[in-house]
Amino acid sequence: xxxxxxxxxxxxxxxxxxxxxxxxxxxxxxxxxxxxxxxxxxxxxxxxxxxxxxxxxxxxxxxxxxxxxxxxxxxxxxxxxxxxxxxxxxxxxxxxxxxxxxxxxxxxx
Amino acid sequence: xxxxxxxxxxxxxxxxxxxxxxxxxxxxxxxxxxxxxxxxxxxxxxxxxxxxxxxxxxxxxxxxxxxxxxxxxxxxxxxxxxxxxxxxxxxxxxxxxxxxxxxxxxxxxxxxxxxxxxxxxxxxxxxxxxxxxxxxxxxxxxx
Numbered sequence: 001x002x003x004x005x006x007x008x009x010x011x012x013x014x015x016x017x018x019x020x021x022x023x024x025x026x027x028x029x030x031x032x033x034x035x036x037x038x039x040x041x042x043x044x045x046x047x048x049x050x051x052x053x054x055x056x057x058x059x060x061x062x063x064x065x066x067x068x069x070x071x072x073x074x075x076x077x078x079x080x081x082x083x084x085x086x087x088x089x090x091x092x093x094x095x096x097x098x099x100x101x102x103x104x105x106x107x108x109x
Numbered sequence: 110x111x112x113x114x115x116x117x118x119x120x121x122x123x124x125x126x127x128x129x130x131x132x133x134x135x136x137x138x139x140x141x142x143x144x145x146x147x148x149x150x151x152x153x154x155x156x157x158x159x160x161x162x163x164x165x166x167x168x169x170x171x172x173x174x175x176x177x178x179x180x181x182x183x184x185x186x187x188x189x190x191x192x193x194x195x196x197x198x199x200x201x202x203x204x205x206x207x208x209x210x211x212x213x214x215x216x217x218x219x220x221x222x223x224x225x226x227x228x229x230x231x232x233x234x235x236x237x238x239x240x241x242x243x244x245x246x247x248x249x250x251x252x
Contacts (some may be wrong), residue, residue: 019133020140038138038150039157042130046161065136 001083007034008044009053009072009080016057018067021046045070053079111147115139118151121158123165196251199224204243214244224248 004026010019011025021038022045041061048054053076057069072080115138119131126134138150144232221231231248 019137023141028210035145036141037145037153038134038141039153039155039160041141042134042137043160046130059133065139066133067136068133 001079003034004036004040004044005048006080006083008036008041008048009083010056012070012072013077013080016069016071018069020067021072048076054075059091111142112139114147114151115142115154118154118158121155121162123162125165126158126161196249198247198249199229201248202203202244203248204241214242216246217246221246221248 007026007030008022010029011022014025017025019041023041026034026036045054049056050071052073054070055073057071059066059068061067112135115135118138119127119135122131122134134154138154142150144246159195201217201220203214218233221233225231225248229248231246234245234247236243236245
């Protein structure tokens with residue numbers, strides 16, 4: 001799962017959002033680290049819809065602009081939880097290794 | 110001006126995408142452009158469109174390959190069942206571990222020879238792939 005996909009799923013975990021709302025939420029969640037441009041955002045939304053991780057709920061026109069709203073599906077929520085659990089496990093494993101300190105291997109010192 | 114530029118960039122996407130999502134993508138690009146600039150969104154549209162075209166082409170190739178394999182399997186099965194003259198067909202195949210190990214194939218060749226003695230026609234195809242010997246024998250009768 002790419003960073004962008006992870007942030008889009010996380011943004012939608014709070015509830016229904018439209019395309020631009022997702023981009024704003026992702027930027028806020030990541031502290032400005034992840035900025036989604038239109039091509040990337042559209043690609044991510046299309047793929048996640050195809051995979052059944054998110055679904056489009058409605059399309060409305062606001063000030064002459066079309067907005068599509070999306071929500072996280074049950075499958076998407078599970079995928080997000082699993083990815084977060086995997087990242088926790090990785091961080092714990094690496095954290096405990098680093099806490100032990102890096103010692104030279106016998107014969108290499 | 111920015112609307113026209115982004116409209117042009119949407120043409121980078123395949124026709125199917127433009128038809129179903131063109132207006133949505135353009136409007137999304139316009140909203141994002143208000144905060145992150147038009148040029149960045151235009152470049153992103155061009156790059157995204159190119160990637161989407163590659164993805165669609167890959168999908169078409171995969172579909173074509175699947176259909177070709179399915180047609181070959183169906184045609185092959187039909188030919189095997191029908192036989193070349195509408196009679197019976199028997200196919201024997203064997204593979205040996207190495208070129209010196211002909212035991213299994215000798216058995217297959219003996220079976221085919223027996224069929225030939227009974228008046229069947231047989232065709233043999235021998236192949237050697239990576240040191241392994243493969244013998245395919247097809248015998249048929251039109252009776």
